Amino acid sequence: MTRKSNRQITLARRPHGLPVAEDFRLVETPVPTPGEGEVLARTIYLTLDPYMRGMMDDTESYDDPVPLGGVMIGSTVSQVIESNHDGFAVGDIVETYAGWQDYVVAPGAALRKIDPALAPISTALGVLGMPGLTAYHGLLKVGEPKPGETVFVSAASGAVGATVGQIARIKGCRVAGCAGSDEKIAYCLDDCGFDACFNYKTCGDVAQAIRQACPDGIDVNFENVGGEISRAAMMQLNLHGRMAVCGTISNYNATDVEQVADNLWWYIVRRIRVQGLLVTDYEDGHAEALKEMAGWIAQGELVYRETVVEGLENAPATFNRLFEGSNFGKLIIQVSDDPTKG
Amino acid sequence: MTRKSNRQITLARRPHGLPVAEDFRLVETPVPTPGEGEVLARTIYLTLDPYMRGMMDDTESYDDPVPLGGVMIGSTVSQVIESNHDGFAVGDIVETYAGWQDYVVAPGAALRKIDPALAPISTALGVLGMPGLTAYHGLLKVGEPKPGETVFVSAASGAVGATVGQIARIKGCRVAGCAGSDEKIAYCLDDCGFDACFNYKTCGDVAQAIRQACPDGIDVNFENVGGEISRAAMMQLNLHGRMAVCGTISNYNATDVEQVADNLWWYIVRRIRVQGLLVTDYEDGHAEALKEMAGWIAQGELVYRETVVEGLENAPATFNRLFEGSNFGKLIIQVSDDPTKG
Numbered sequence A, B: 001m002t003r004k005s006n007r008q009i010t011l012a013r014r015p016h017g018l019p020v021a022e023d024f025r026l027v028e029t030p031v032p033t034p035g036e037g038e039v040l041a042r043t044i045y046l047t048l049d050p051y052m053r054g055m056m057d058d059t060e061s062y063d064d065p066v067p068l069g070g071v072m073i074g075s076t077v078s079q080v081i082e083s084n085h086d087g088f089a090v091g092d093i094v095e096t097y098a099g100w101q102d103y104v105v106a107p108g109a110a111l112r113k114i115d116p117a118l119a120p121i122s123t124a125l126g127v128l129g130m131p132g133l134t135a136y137h138g139l140l141k142v143g144e145p146k147p148g149e150t151v152f153v154s155a156a157s158g159a160v161g162a163t164v165g166q167i168a169r170i171k172g173c174r175v176a177g178c179a180g181s182d183e184k185i186a187y188c189l190d191d192c193g194f195d196a197c198f199n200y201k202t203c204g205d206v207a208q209a210i211r212q213a214c215p216d217g218i219d220v221n222f223e224n225v226g227g228e229i230s231r232a233a234m235m236q237l238n239l240h241g242r243m244a245v246c247g248t249i250s251n252y253n254a255t256d257v258e259q260v261a262d263n264l265w266w267y268i269v270r271r272i273r274v275q276g277l278l279v280t281d282y283e284d285g286h287a288e289a290l291k292e293m294a295g296w297i298a299q300g301e302l303v304y305r306e307t308v309v310e311g312l313e314n315a316p317a318t319f320n321r322l323f324e325g326s327n328f329g330k331l332i333i334q335v336s337d338d339p340t341k342g
Helices: A051-055 A121-125 A130-143 A161-170 A182-191 A206-213 A227-235 A265-270 A279-298 A312-319 B051-055 B121-125 B130-143 B161-170 B182-191 B206-213 B227-235 B265-270 B279-298 B312-319
Strands: A005-011 A024-030 A038-047 A076-083 A093-096 A103-107 A150-153 A174-179 A196-199 A218-223 A237-245 A273-276 A306-310 A330-334 B005-011 B024-030 B038-047 B076-083 B093-096 B103-107 B150-153 B174-179 B196-199 B218-223 B237-245 B273-276 B306-310 B330-334
Touching: A005 B312, A038 A093, A038 A121, A038 B312, A076 A121, A093 A121, A121 A130, A121 B306, A121 B330, A130 A161, A130 A218, A130 A237, A130 B279, A150 A161, A161 A174, A161 A182, A161 A218, A161 B279, A174 A182, A174 A206, A182 A196, A196 A206, A206 A227, A218 A227, A227 A237, A237 B265, A265 B237, A265 B273, A273 B265, A279 B130, A279 B161, A306 A312, A306 B121, A312 A330, A312 B005, A312 B038, A330 B121, B038 B093, B038 B121, B076 B121, B093 B121, B121 B130, B130 B161, B130 B218, B130 B237, B150 B161, B161 B174, B161 B182, B161 B218, B174 B182, B174 B206, B182 B196, B196 B206, B206 B227, B218 B227, B227 B237, B306 B312, B312 B330
Parallel strands: A150 A174, A150 A218, A174 A196, A218 A237, A237 B273, A273 B237, A306 A330, B150 B174, B150 B218, B174 B196, B218 B237, B306 B330
Antiparallel strands: A005 A024, A038 A076, A038 A103, A038 B330, A076 A093, A273 B273, A330 B038, B005 B024, B038 B076, B038 B103, B076 B093
16 A cells, blocks of 8 residues: 555644644645665554653653654654665565654664564564563663562553563562553453552552552562652662652643652653662671771871760750751760870 | 769650750769670760751651660760770770760670771761761762762761762762851862852852852762752753762751652662663663563563554544553554555
8 A cells, every 4th residue: 555645743732731633733745755875664553652742842851852843753663665775675674763654764774674573563662662672671770670579560551561560570570560440450460470460540549559469568669650659659669679760651741830850750851860878788898988088088188077065965955056057067076085185 | 084873865755846955854874884795885975967866756767766765876986994895905995886875885796996096086976987988888889970970969068978079079070069158168169179069058049059060960969958959959960860868957857747758868768769761771782682572472471462543643632542541552553554464
């Protein structure tokens, strides 16, 4: 089937909340012609992914927004129908970033060849494409699950979530999740091999549902949704638990401006890592650290400052200096004579 | 100087907000007697640290709270005055966790011997004690600064902050910070070698002040204070920036119950690590990931589910299924015929 024109769906205006029909426009343009080193490809499958909502907004994100009037972006599985590139022949199936349109002209570097013998070609947009790779790298490289640990994943039946859960199971973890319908729950439990999965819409108290699904707490929370579920999961993270922030779909259509720093979305935009620390976790390294720091002090590289207040009885009143800004340097109470001082 | 009794400062009641005198009680008890393997030590220096405020509350933290009527906790530099332990002689200077009192009986395992020749013994409570070790491990193992990166530290003139800044400088980083008086700023700049330091009380717009102090953004934020400064610093973290959450002193005396999951304090309690991820950061590993996942699919270990909707023109309306919960599995638009299907 070859069309005489290229239908394109463009972004007509920036959505306010959930997109409506008027935010898009269907336009017809001539089928483009490939230049040197380029191919013309016909779209077979177009993926729709939650991240596209963010690209419709003109706010800072990890990528530029779709310009007004621009073709909506997105990966496709396409077939090469004209080729000026030695690496691709007419008929080849490729994955590319054609966007919401019938045809695209793309350079060879923008194409990934798909082997139809390996799996249905549509999987190049799902389990063997961006969502699957997100699950794989996100779980294994950010979540770092260890055998026997509990992994919790929200949006558990989704393209990312179901893959996260299964990889966690393959890696020997206990796997729990939540989803929004009984059919999805059954899929997670019966087809994907989750150990537990609950319906967040009907479970009542989400925190309690997580506790039941994860009786030993959560070691890795793979976060897809944000909001109440993410807060409840975070509170049940075990000591040294990890949280891989992949998505916050619950607020992609939010219209009230939240403090973005309180929003997990920012963690994705900048791929930041925030980690709590307590010195007692590092006791094995104390001797070496003290040796190195004492050396820096001896060399004059590291200076320090102390405020010494005399009298144990003054400890309570002195303590508040720490919070009032009136203290300077290390605050110490001298309780009795220092025999090392002359 | 030897006292006939052991003065102890106990926690009389749990403070509401900033502690007041009535929250504590000074009691006198007999000087205790060491048993087998124990020593009696006289307190010389007692440290006062912000974390002690948290120990006065009866809420979940990384350690048990001080019981009502119990002696306030804390590290001391003490001198051994009686010893029933082979490893310690009368006169030895030790660091131990004696708390707010004149004397303590402790087993040998609870004592760390201090060498007075190395540095003034009070440093065992500061730069060569818990605060210094916190700075060292927190910066190097959680913050992971690289030469040339920018490290920002709040409470920059404090026992932890000033050490963080200097270690960052020693490691070849650009160092910026903020503190609460001009004298503290001068200390950071002139004595500790910070590249920039501003007074957060007089700077006006904190975000703007951070931008000026860190023109290339922040690679490592060493967080000591929480609140507005932490939010502004987090927003200026560069791509793949790190934030080591050491303390949130600005809310240690807060009396309104905040959502603790929105509170950085929880990161410390559980030492959790939260990290944003984007699949494109892992492109080098895609080929291996796809190979492994295709193998799991072939073995039946990894299943997937797709929802395919026909017609490019239906993409806009179909897109919202992602947010309405009506989609199940990977959502795909079939734009044209799939030549690989019969």
